[in-house]
Each structure stands twice: as structure tokens, then as C-alpha cells.
Amino acid sequence: MNNFSLFWLECRQLRYDRVFWATTLVCVLAMLFGLTNGQRWADEQNAQIAHFEQQSRNQYQKIRKLADELRQNNTPSAENLAARNGDPRYTLGFEGNNLQHICRRANSISALTVGQSDLYNACILVSAWEVGGGYDERLHRNLENPLRLLFGRFDAAFVILFLLPIAILILSYNQLSGERELGTLPLLGCQPLAIRRIIAARFAVRALAFLLLTLLPLSLALWIGSTAINNSKSIGEYLVWLTATTAYALFWFACGFWVNARGKSTAENGLLLAGLWLLLVVVLPGCLNLGLKQLYPVPSRMEYIDASREATLEIGKRKTELLGKYLIDHPDRVKITEQVNVDDFIQTRMAIDDETKRVLAPGKAAFADQQQHQRQFVERLRFLSPAIIYQQITQVLTGQGQDRQQDFLQAVGDYHQRLRAFYFPRFAQDSPGFIDYSEIPQFNDSQPTLAELWPKIISDGLGLSIPALLLSVLGWRRMLRVSVKDDE
Secondary structure (H helix, E strand, C coil), rough: CCHHHHHHHHHHHCCHHHHHHHHHHHHHHHHHHHHHHHHHHHHHHHHHHHHHHHHHHHHHHHHHHHHHHHHHHCCCCCCCCHHHHCCCCHHHHHHCCCCEEEEECCCCCHHHCCCCCCHCCCCEECCCCCCCCCCCCCCCCCCCCCHHHCCCCCCHHHHHHHHHHHHHHHCCCCCCCCHHCCCCCHHHCCCCCCCCHHHHHHHHHHHHHHHCCCCCHHHHHHHHHHHCCCCCCHHHHHHHHHHHHHHHHHHHHHHHHHHCCCCCCHHHHHHHHHHHHHHHHHHHHHHHHHHHHHHHHCCCCHHHHHHHHHHHHHHHHHHHHHHHHHHHHHHHHCCCCCCCCCCCCCHHHHHHHHHHHHHHHHHHHHHHHHHHHHHHHHHHHHHHHHHHHHHHHHHHHHHHHHHHHHHHHHHHHHHHHHHHHHHHHHHCCCCCCCCCCCCCCCCCCCCCCCCHHHHHHHHHHHHHHHHHHHHHHHHHHHHHCCCHHCCC
């Protein structure tokens, strides 16, 4: 009997395996339910982003129109600071009324996982003075129960990461031991084929059928539900994710094949596979999470907020000293004909702002350093568990992970610095003649391309496929010792 005939025979036998069909059906339903949750979350995020981006555009056009009307009507210049704050002909008035929401966009296949995107706001209010701005209830409308944030959402990635291995282990744990315990192993030994070829074909048929029946409906649902998969980048991201998911599933089929080849009883196989799942999916990621928090603890956010308030109060008391130092450091921002004193609101505010950022910079740097160390720690030890590898590569491809958030915050910080460099000199020399609209810095949020991610994709792919290959080879060699005498 050739390989094709053996493969076809196993396919015909699979039709009567009720456990296989029931397990596969449950997996498909769980994946589709998870995808629906992820798609709903992605739609809410996209709607929120579209709303704030449209609001920012409308606000900019409104301010420009008001400034043009004031100039056409030859409206008198503002006589005091409060009037300048509301007059868009002044730099101060234009910037203060043209607050922009900067939004983080996820990738086109973001419906597959919510990731850590539910921990962060999709949009941030950015001005020349600060990042984050005052409290905006519209930005915080997605506040969640802390327990829900702790456990995460039930999305397709959760199903694949946690439940798919369990389903695979249910399908594979007794493929050889079941034959022995039912007394049918001698019948297999009577066939003109080695037992290991029969068991290997059985695993191959089940793996192929299971992957087709679970990933095909999920892919079709994703394709229909997400209109963003319409270019080469999004298709490439989806294909890489599909390959990573297949490699992750094959790893667990390889575990089942290796455990069956050890020739133990069904109960022992089940316990060993359950222990492997518990170790690789729950214990190791949990220990890694605890270890990084012990080795690289992040400073308390509340302590940072308290320090920020205290620094603001202390710096405010020294505004005269700071104003003098600021004017010495920036003499170009003082009009020759203008008398400067502590009541000069703009100069004082810029001096206080610079000093506040200088005082708080060490705390921010310590927070960023610890987060960087934590990411590097996980990056180095991710090969301990295929679950960690799969979770990381999924979050990278969907743009829902912490790395994407850090890149976005870095881009926002750079944009904030460019706004300060543009507006602050104009604040100091403010006049009702601000027309440098085309020179206002624009935000650039460049997402990494697939070409930039290839080194990580390749290393993670090897981290999933090499253990699966080793387990398959070990199982294949171990199957040489299997004989019908084992059941005696």
C-alpha cells in the first residue's frame, strides 16, 4: 500500500470519528465567537478614531475661517491676555483653540486579537504645552472593570492560544494507546505496513483536516467582516499570521505524536499532555511575568503623579527666579521694546513648563528604562514556551501589542517636541499676524513594514517549527520500538 492509499484510508476512517467532529465544531464556534468580539472591538476603535480625526479637522477649519474673517473685518487687536487666548490671529490663540487628537491605528487584521489595546486610549490630546491634556470623558468612555482588563477579552487569539492546544491533545492523546487497550493493535500489526507509518498517517490526516476545518471558516469570516484587507501589506500580514498559527498547531500535534510513541497507557498519555499544556501555556508565561516584575519593577504611577503635583507647586513658587533664568537662556524671545516682569504670563508659563519637564525627566526615564528592560527580558526568554512566541508574533502582526504602543508614544513625544520648537518662539514674539499655517508640524505615525519585521518573524517561526520537528523525529524513531507484543 502506497502513502496515498494509506492517507485515503485514514480519511475514510475519520468520517466515523465523532470525537474529532465534535471537538472541531466546538473549536470553530469558539473561534468565530472570538473573532466577532475582536471585530466589534476593532469597529469601536475605528469609529472613535474617525470621530476624533474628523473633529480635529473641523476645528482647524473653523479656526482658520475665524482668523480670516477677523482680518477681513479689520477687527482691532486684542487688548489683554484673555482676548489673545480667544483670537486665532495670535499664535497663542490659534494653538490654544486648535487642539489635535493624535490616534493610534491598528493593523488591518486587528480583529484577530484585542491584545493590550484595551489598556490604552486610541487617541491622545496633544498640544505644544503637554501630551494627554486635561480630562476628556469622550476619550475615557471605554473604561472597563479592572478584572476584565486583567483577564483580557475572549478573542480569536485567546481561543488559538489556550483552547486550540487542548482540542488537539483531545484528538491525539490515544491514537496508539487506544488501539492497544481495545485489543486492535495486533490487527494493525498484521497489515503489510509498519505501525509507525499507520500512526503517522493518522496524525497527518487529523492535523490537515483539523487545520482546514478550523482556519478556513475563521479566514472567510475575517475576510468578509474586515474591509481593510485590501492591499498587499494586509494580505502579507494575514498570510504570516496563518503560517504562524499553523506552526503553533503543528507543534501540539507533534507533542501528541511523541507522547503516543512512548508506548504508555491512555491515562498516562493524557496526564503527560495535560502537564505539558499547563507548563508551556500557563506556568512558564506566568513565571516569566512574575520574574520580570521582580527583576525590573516599574515605578509606581501614583507616586509619579504625586511627584508631578509637588514639583508643579514648588516650581510655581520659584517663578521669578525661573523667569530670569529663562530669559537669560533665551534672549531671542524677548522684545526689545517690551518690559518683562513676573506678570508676563507667556514667558512665565514657558519657564515653568521647561523647569517642570526637567524635574520630571528622571522619573519618566526610569519608567521607560524599566519597561524597556521588561520587553528585552521577555524577548530573550520567549523561546521557553511556544505560547509566548505565538502571542508575541500575533500582537506584532495585528499592531495590538505593547511594542506598538511604545512606538506610538515615542512618535507622539517627537511630535510634541516639534510643536514646542515651532510654537514657543512665536508665543514670545506674539502678534496678530500669525499665518504660518503650512509650517505647522504634522504627526507621522509610521508603522513597521513586513520587511522590517522579517528578522523577528523568521526567528519566531524557527522557534515554533524546530521543536515541532524535533518532537516528530523523536516520535518517529521511538515508534520503531512499538510492536504488537506491547499489549501482552
